[in-house]
Amino acid sequence: MRRAAAAEAVGSFFLFATVVGSGIMAEALSAGNMGIALLANALATGAILFVLIATLGPVSGAHFNPAVTLVRMLDRATAPRTALLFVGAQLAGGVAGVWSAHLMFDLPIMQISQHSRTGAGQWTGELVATFGLILTIMGTVRHRPGWIAPAVALYITAAYWFTPSTSFANPAITVARSLSDSFAGIAPVDVPGFVAAQLAGALAGWLLGRWLFGADATVGS
DSSP states (O other): OOHHHHHHHHHHHHHHHHHHHHHHHHHHHTTOOOHHHHHHHHHHHHHHHHHHHHHHHHEEEEEEEHHHHHHHHHTTTTHHHOOOOOOHHHHHHHHHHHHHHHHTOOOOOSSSOOOOOOOHHHHHHHHHHHHHHHHHHHHHHHHOOGGGHHHHHHHHHHHHHHHHHHTOOOOOHHHHHOOOOSTOOOOOOGHHHHHHHHHHHHHHHHHHHHHHHTTOOOOOO
């Protein structure tokens, strides 16, 4: 269990560092072209997700996301105590990843985001993004388990572009990104709306997934 929690912390560290770090790099190099910056951010995030799921999935299941951990707990595949341990590891590792990105780019380590992300469109985007993520995981694990790493990586890369919120789809990364006043940031006041939409999307995705793929379908190992 210690190894599994460590895997969740390490995976979240590199995932969150990639999201924020690639956002900082993309904004610096894109000469104000926000489309190019978003493309770079999306590709980097998808690439690291593939690597992390393939590498750490056998150790912890590669959740890196409290929404995934929640539905694993609902499946009774993860005990509540383990779920709490995983969420704590995701938050701790993820915040450390955000701070490391600031340090690498010679920015103030401690920041509070000023980037407003709110409104019905953004919340709907987060609900849809998380709903689709859970369905992707459940369907792939059920029918193409060897494809879980590329499926999740490609889904998140696509969701950066088809949602106005750029698909956070992860309560832990939402909290961590409120600590970065960078391209990837979100103002703390907007975090609760995003997290509520993400959890609603995760529950809806889990319920539909059990109907579509069978009541014994789960979101992973």
